[in-house]
Amino acid sequence: MKFTLWAFVGLVLYTVLIDFLLYRLILKNSDEHPSHFQFPYGAFWHYSIATFFIFAFAIFYSRITVTHSSATxxxxxxxxxAYxxxxxxxxxxxxxxxxxGKFHKVKTKFDDNGKIKRMNDGKYPKISRKKFLSQVGIITASxxxxxxxxxxxxxxxxxxxxxxxxxFPNLPNSFDGLKIxxxxxxxxxxxxxxxxxxxxVVKLINAENPDIICFTGDLVNNFYxxxxxxxxxxxxxxxxxxxxSIMGNHDYGDYSKWPSPKEKAENLQNIKDAHQRLGxxxxxxxxxxxxxxxxxxxxxxxxxxxxxPFPRYGNLEQASEGIENIPFKILMSHDPDHWDAEVVPQTNYDLTLAGHTHGMQFGLEFKGFQWSPAKYKFKRWAGxxxxxxxxxxxxxxxGYLGMPARVGMPPEITIIELTRGPISNDPM
Structure with missing residues (x-):
């Protein structure tokens, strides 16, 4: 309940603040001295749909915790x-x-040599500060x-x-060239x-002729x-x-309030059964x-x-029973934080496969450089x-969650080829 309240309050404050500051900016850049309630200035508030979004957010968010429909x-x-x-x-x-705006103000006061300009000498093209800022605003908003x-x-x-x-030097000869x-x-x-x-996606995967396909969790948002x-x-x-396949944090139905423990358990079992149903x-x-x-x-x-706040149902010791003497081991664990917390300190798994972060569905990747807000939440977030x-x-x-979009962080199909040899990696 606290998270719901703070999310609501935060959105209200952000929305009102941005609308208020932008309205003041419009008035500042205007050549007129209008009534705040006359067109077009009053229309700014009439057509500002902040109130609708605020209350819609409150309604939808509260329903997500009690609804039994994935449509929500x-x-x-x-x-x-839309927001x-x-x-x-x-x-x-x-x-x-x-x-x-500050940059433009400085540039109009000084010439290329750092000397104060004579503003009326006719040597410099004239553009009003208001027009300049209007053009800048349109570009930066677009x-x-x-x-x-x-x-x-x-x-x-x-x-x-x-x-x-x-x-890997310990990869058995028969599995040299294994494609995951x-x-x-x-x-x-x-x-x-x-x-x-x-x-x-299925066509793209099958075209790779994989030996093994691994699905590392979050089959659903909440419901079977x-x-x-x-x-x-x-x-x-x-x-x-x-x-x-494995389970992800969304696969347990924990993000909904259930009428009874029995219904939640049935939902969980049906999600588990769906993994087999999907192959x-x-x-x-x-x-x-x-x-x-x-x-x-x-x-x-x-x-x-x-x-x-993510759930902790994993039992690494139980998952590793009976395979201690296998020369090469692969682990699937949905949350990459698990790797640093338990996998590396306690086990000798050669390769761990994780997901969970989505790369925040927003970021920048270019010639080896990658950035996303996810890096401030997760130590290991992509790649x-x-x-x-x-x-x-x-x-x-x-897939995607929260916003039906991906910006600079496209949906991914990972192809990993395992070979026998000195320990090395070669991103292709």
Whole structure:
């Protein structure tokens, strides 16, 4: 309840503040001295839909915790998207005016040599400060609007393949060249029956001819009903050795208030059953030994293990029972924080596969450089990490949650090739 209240208060304050500051800016840049309630200045408030968004947020957010319908998540995410398309550009408009306005003021007072200009000598092109700031405001407001709109229209389904080759001296000869495809964070309720787009994902994965497919959690937002109808898509995934999956923090129904423990337990069991229905072998604090030509490797999976407020159901010791002597081991653990907390200090898993972060569905990646707000929340948030002889790969997710968009952080299909040799990694 406290989180709901603070989210509500925060949104109210942010919305009112931005509208108030922007309104003052409009008046400041006006050549007139208008009545605050006459057109067009009064229209700023008439058409400012802050009140609607504030109350809509309160209603939708409170319903998410008690609803038994995944449709509410769809309504909520589109509400959030509409809000962001309006208020993020407003914020950029105001900030751009303040920053570049000061720059413009300095440039008009001094010449290139740092000397004070004679303002009326006719040597410099004249542009009024108000016109300059108006143009700046339009540009700075347009950039986030266009980016978000692109993230909705194209970015959320602009699937990206990420290739990595890893070498291990203890990988059995029979598994040299093993190809693993990892996907994560489907959030089927948010996808809202976009079967055609996910069928494209299946084609992209099958074209890689994977030996193993790993799904690293968050099949749904909250409810097993979200899985209904997806069999026709995901049962078409093909892997020579097998398809394995684990649970994510959203798969336990913890983000809803249930009429009874029995109903919550039934929802959880139905979600577990859905993994098998979609063609995956669910590893809940369990492992599976894979044998080929007399050689063996192990695939293990833990239930969700995260730092608060994320649930902690994972039992690494239980998941590792019976595979202690297997020469090469792979672990699936939804939350990458688990790797630093338990996997590296306590085990010798060669490769851990995680998801969870989505890369915040927003960021920048260019020629080896990557940035996202996710880095301020998670130590390991996207891509490949190494600690001595152990590796972690964090998948950026296929689906989306909260906002139906991805900006600079496309949905990911990870392809990892394992080879036998000196310990090394080669992102391709």
């Amino acid at each position: 998540y769809v309504y909520f995410q589109w509400f959030m998207m 962001m398309l309006i208020y993020i550009p407003k914020t950029f408009y105001y900030v751009g005016d303040k920053i570049l 950039l986030p609007f266009i980016s978000l709109l692109f993230g909705v229209m194209k970015g959320r389904f602009n699937f990206s393949k990420k290739y990595t080759k890893l070498s 495809v990892q996907i994560s964070d489907l959030h089927l309720g948010s996808l809202n029956s976009n079967y055609q787009e996910m069928e494209e 009903e979200e899985t209904i109808g997806w069999e026709k898509v995901f049962t078409q995934l093909k892997a020579r050795v097998g398809k394995y 995956f072998k669910l590893l809940n604090n369990a492992s599976s030994v894979i044998e080929y030509n007399g050689d063996t490797i192990a695939m293990a999976g833990v239930e969700n293990w995260g730092h608060p 490949l990490y190494q600690a001595d002889k152990q590796f972690l790969y964090v998948n950026r997710g296929l």
